[in-house]
Amino acid sequence: MNAPAGTPSPRTLDPLDRLIVVATQAGLPLSPRPYLSVAEQIGSTEEEVLTRVRHMLADGVIRRIGAVPNHYALGYRANGMSVWNVPDARAGELGRRVGALAFVTHCYRRPRHPPLWPYNLFAMVHGKSRDEVEEKVRQIAALLNADDLGHDVLYSTRVLKKTGLRIADKEEKPCSA
Amino acid sequence: MAGLAPIAEADRNAAGTAALSELEKRLLDEYQHGFPLSPRPYRDIARQIDSDETTVIAALDRLTRAGLISRVGAVVTPHKAGWSTLAAMAVPPRRLEQVADLVSSYPEVNHNYERAHRLNLWFVVTGTDVLHVRSVLKAIEARSGLAVLDLPLVEAYRLDLGFPLQWD
Numbered sequence: 001m002n003a004p005a006g007t008p009s010p011r012t013l014d015p016l017d018r019l020i021v022v023a024t025q026a027g028l029p030l031s032p033r034p035y036l037s038v039a040e041q042i043g044s045t046e047e048e049v050l051t052r053v054r055h056m057l058a059d060g061v062i063r064r065i066g067a068v069p070n071h072y073a074l075g076y077r078a079n080g081m082s083v084w085n086v087p088d089a090r091a092g093e094l095g096r097r098v099g100a101l102a103f104v105t106h107c108y109r110r111p112r113h114p115p116l117w118p119y120n121l122f123a124m125v126h127g128k129s130r131d132e133v134e135e136k137v138r139q140i141a142a143l144l145n146a147d148d149l150g151h152d153v154l155y156s157t158r159v160l161k162k163t164g165l166r167i168a169d170k171e172e173k174p175c176s177a
Numbered sequence: 178m179a180g181l182a183p184i185a186e187a188d189r190n191a192a193g194t195a196a197l198s199e200l201e202k203r204l205l206d207e208y209q210h211g212f213p214l215s216p217r218p219y220r221d222i223a224r225q226i227d228s229d230e231t232t233v234i235a236a237l238d239r240l241t242r243a244g245l246i247s248r249v250g251a252v253v254t255p256h257k258a259g260w261s262t263l264a265a266m267a268v269p270p271r272r273l274e275q276v277a278d279l280v281s282s283y284p285e286v287n288h289n290y291e292r293a294h295r296l297n298l299w300f301v302v303t304g305t306d307v308l309h310v311r312s313v314l315k316a317i318e319a320r321s322g323l324a325v326l327d328l329p330l331v332e333a334y335r336l337d338l339g340f341p342l343q344w345d
Contacts, residue, residue: 013258021258027248030238032230033216046216053251054214061257064210067237067246074205074245081292081299092332099335107335110263110328117265117296117326123335154292154299161281161289161300162247 013061016044020052021062028065072159076126079156080133082140083119085112085149091120094147098123101143103136118150130155197245200228201236205246212249255330260310261303262329265296266321273297276321285313296326 013021019042028034035053036046056062072079086094091109098121099107106124123140127133133153141148197205203226213221219237220230240246255261268276273291280300281289289300304310314325 018258021251021253024251025253027241027250028212028218030219030234030241030249032219032234034218035216050214050216056258057214059257060254062251063254065212065214065249065251066208066210067205067212067240067249068252069205069209070244070247073243092334095332095334104335107333108330109332109334111331113326113328116267117328122263152294154294154296156290156299157293158291159289160277160291160298161286 013056016042016048017052017056017061020044020049021056024053024062024065071126075128078127078130078133080125080127080130080137081154081156082123082125082137082151083154084121084123084140084144084151085118086121086144086147087149088120090147094144095121097143098140101136101140103127104140119152125153198236200226200232201240201245204233204236204240208249255333259303259305260307260329261301262310262314262327264300264302264314264317265326265328266298266317266323267296268298268321268323270297272321276323279320280317283313283317285310 020038023038023042029037031037033046035049038044039046039049042049053062053065057065084098095107095109098104101123103125104123105126106122108122109120110122112118112120125133125136125140127136133155137151137153141151204222207226208222212218215221217230219233222228223230223233226233237246237249241248266276266280277289277291277298280286280298283302285302285304286300287303289298291297292299302310302313304313311327314327318325
């Protein structure tokens with residue numbers, strides 16, 4: 001398990017950093033010199049792109065670079081967003097323990113919106129079937145024990161849009177369509 | 178955008194994992210992070226796994242075309258280079274298609290899922306800053322006439338750092 005990310009602090013990227021992030025998160029070209037292709041696309045040099053990517057990885061702006069798996073296509077058909085109501089004072093400790101479970105891919109604290117939404121801890125669980133996800137949710141419930149004040153599992157029933165997580169270009173305007 | 182494709186359709190497009198070569202499995206297992214930061218990254222990967230550059234590029238191309246990986250690229254950390262939030266709406270079922278299309282039409286929306294719950298539409302909005310993201314939520318509320326729950330990350334306990342795949 002990696003160190004908890006804590007509460008992230010915003011960092012100002014300059015326009016070239018931003019162009020590099022947008023270009024690299026969209027997908028590196030599958031050609032022998034992908035950073036050179038990115039550099040040509042944004043009017044920079046291969047060395048500059050590599051240096052800035054290294055810095056952004058070191059600063060944590062970029063979390064990782066690599067193959068981004070499509071869990072669903074790889075057989076993880078059940079995508080369960082488990083949501084938990086845990087005492088606020090214990091959320092940090094409990095979140096770290098739940099986040100340390102190998103089958104939890106994301107674990108975040110988010111605000112409640114009572115009464116419609118009483119949950120403050122989100123843990124994404126991927127499994128090859130709903131039975132598998134439910135078994136994993138039972139493991140989380142057992143770990144939380146008395147701190148589980150209520151939970152639910154929301155399964156996705158349709159993917160309506162999925163593109164790479166991207167930061168918007170400065171120039172990008174909200175769609176007027 | 179993907180439109181309202183049911184999950185079963187994505188299923189048909191996927192090649193499945195049974196036909197994956199050992200090389201493809203290794204690329205999936207070992208290169209979800211740590212992609213080389215060098216001028217010839219595919220050649221460096223090839224050296225690490227006893228292959229050659231052309232074969233590695235071809236394998237990654239096949240995995241991408243088959244939909245098993247969405248891309249080889251960077252994954253950014255939430256709130257480090259902008260702002261994002263998870264938003265949810267309770268949409269009357271008869272309006273779901275219309276509202277889902279409205280939501281997906283925004284370039285700031287990159288994930289949009291239907292989920293089995295009274296809050297049945299869940300999407301991620303990213304922007305340059307919190308005001309940009311909130312303006313998108315407000316616009317969706319105004320145009321749909323429905324409330325949007327704003328659920329930004331407060332603290333991260335586990336970020337997506339890749340995922341151990343099980344081959345069976």
